Amino acid sequence: MSISTFDLTLERLALLIPGHWDKVILTAILISLALLFSQIWVRYLARGQISAEKRRLHLVWARNIIWFAALFAIISLWASTITGFALSLAAVAGALLIVSKELVMCVHGYLYVTLVQPFKVGDVIEFGALKGRVIDIDMFATTLTEFDAAGQATGNVAEFPNGLLLTTPLRNMSPTGTFSLHHVRIPVPEAFVHDLDRIEIASMAAAERVTGPWRDEAIAHFRKVSEQQFIHFPSGKNKVSWDFSNPEHLVLVVRVACPSDERSGVEQAVFRETWKAMVPQTSPPGGD
Template sequence: MSIFERLAAWIPGQWEKVIITAVLIGLAFLVSNLWARYLARMEISAEKRRMQLVWVRNVIWFVAMLIIVSVWASTIAGFALSLAAVAGAILIVSKELVMCIHGYFYATLVQPYKIGDVIEFNQLRGRVVDIDMFATTLVELDKAGQRTGKVAEFPNGLLLTHPLVNASPNGAFALHAIRIPMPERFSHDLDGIEAAALAAADHATAAWQEEAMTHFRKASEENFIALPSGKTKVSWDFSDPEHLVLVIRVACPIEQRAKVEQAVFRDTWRALSPEPPTLSANRLVGRQCTCFSQGSCPARAAPP
């Protein structure tokens, strides 16, 4: 028997419904893509593009699924009655297992993260290294972005009930916020602190700053989302009045966030801190102290 004859034997009398379903799915994909291309040529803001894209896409797929369900209504009713008891028993006995499988389908279809992304989930932070049917595996990272040497896993079922933060959703470049606590003795010169921080950040990101800005601009146009420009920005966190925190936002490659953070901190702190005395000055001070202690300093013996 040919493949088509076998399919006809498996689905007796249902070929018309199968063809209608395939045509509806194809039309839904086609109309969604045509609408996205049409929006890309319109002179409107990214927020409005994204809003219209999501709204129209949801309407298209809702109508298509409604028609498909109505076409298969009689078949679905008979099949559902025969499997209702078995499905109920499976859900009761293995609820967690079913949730893990549903979470895997969610991660596959929606793609909130992929291999190589850095995510924060349920008090875990790390780089995704594996996604299987039941769990997601992370290489744990500390707050500075360094590997801790630990591997963490969480069941995919938790994706359905817990929020997730993807720290690298925009491809090769990411926005990284560097937080530097400021001592009270520096609070009188906020402009000088901001200037030192901007100079340090621009120096650390000079090699890719233009490329990063082009990357974020292109990502905004393709995804219909108003993303930040990627330009270095300085702000203050004054939620605790007794402890001011300088926040420096930079755009950098994902794998270099820790290196950039350390460089910006060192250069900023070096610019704000007073210069240490030179070696010659230290020697002069030591010589004067020795002379005074011995009472034989020439400068002290000379008349005024």
């Protein structure tokens, strides 16, 4: 029954559209104008002398109004035609939901990824209990190469249905492209809490040495991304801070900017050099 209803809807659509080419042309013009005005507004904001936060706010506000006006005009233009199809379209939608709700959710999730682009192939994401690099996105599922807690590839491949994107929070670890900010967390034993200044100096020296080959390029990259996306990202400079949320376990947090695919190696190098500075060097066995 659902197939015959769907075929009937297509036949009625085929019969009606030839008599409404003027509406089709006007719809295409409205969409083109909305795209044009959006791009003009983006270029105008890019030349302005306002902060990134205000640019982003103005961009979202103007874009929503432009597309709302275009959508309202299109709906008004097709109102009489849409009314005649309301019952048929409702019947087709109901039949599809009955056949497979999960399948429809997966397709909607794919449309969400395509239109909103919360992530793309090559990005590192956290999704529920999964963490890894996106290697494939198809109509029904997204595939990752899995990472462990230390950011090392496990060799496993994980997959989740796109329908879950509509209900599960997602974290993109690569929102800024080539370079990303990474936070190295180093636990500080209680025996060393009397010498925090020396630990800070050692960790900063380690971060400066490890990120030296690309530090200037990373700072320029974050400045460019902030201007293009109208979002105020950190400068990309190395920074040291303390996490004392748990008084019994003091943690040193070292923020570094590094290539997105080298986070694990940078973390290991900063940790080793900082730990060497914290732990007293002992003489080898048999020494004087």
